[in-house]
Amino acid sequence: MTINIFVYGTLQPGHRPYQTLCQKYPHTAEAAIVYGELYHLPIGYPAIVTGGDRPIYGHQLRFQDPEILQILDDYEQHDPIALQRHYPQLNCDRAMTELGYDRQSIATFTPNGQPLEQSWAYTMTIAQLTQLQGQPLPQGKWPAN
Secondary structure, eight states, X not given: OXXXXXXXXXXXTTSHHIIIIITTSOEEEEEEEXXXXXEEOTTSOEEEEETOSEEEEEEEEEESOTHHHHHHHHHTSOOHHHHHHHOTTSOHHHXXXXXXXXEEEEOOBOTTSXXXXXXXXXXXXXXXXXXXXXXXXXXXXXXXX
């Protein structure tokens, strides 16, 4: 069984979390896009909202070991210390449960728009991004260059 994951932030090839979490599991990586809205969070990483019409650039990672989902689910939780430092006004316990990423299956495409397999992606809602003071990245790339 193939596990497809669309990554658009620190889990992209070339970033340290990719190297430490993904490289030890056999996989392939291919440039890909999804459609939605991309945001930068002051805490230092991005989030996407699905359902928009702007391309978001990243990579589709294809794994054979389903264990990767639990590893990435654990990684995609907010660091409570960083969360409290960046958002002292939030109740950290509530924020950890209510403002976290949701893993959902989304349509994924090649950069020129050809369909790929459905992929898991870590997403947020507009309400979550508002509370976390997300800043739109209309160019669809993180980090913003």
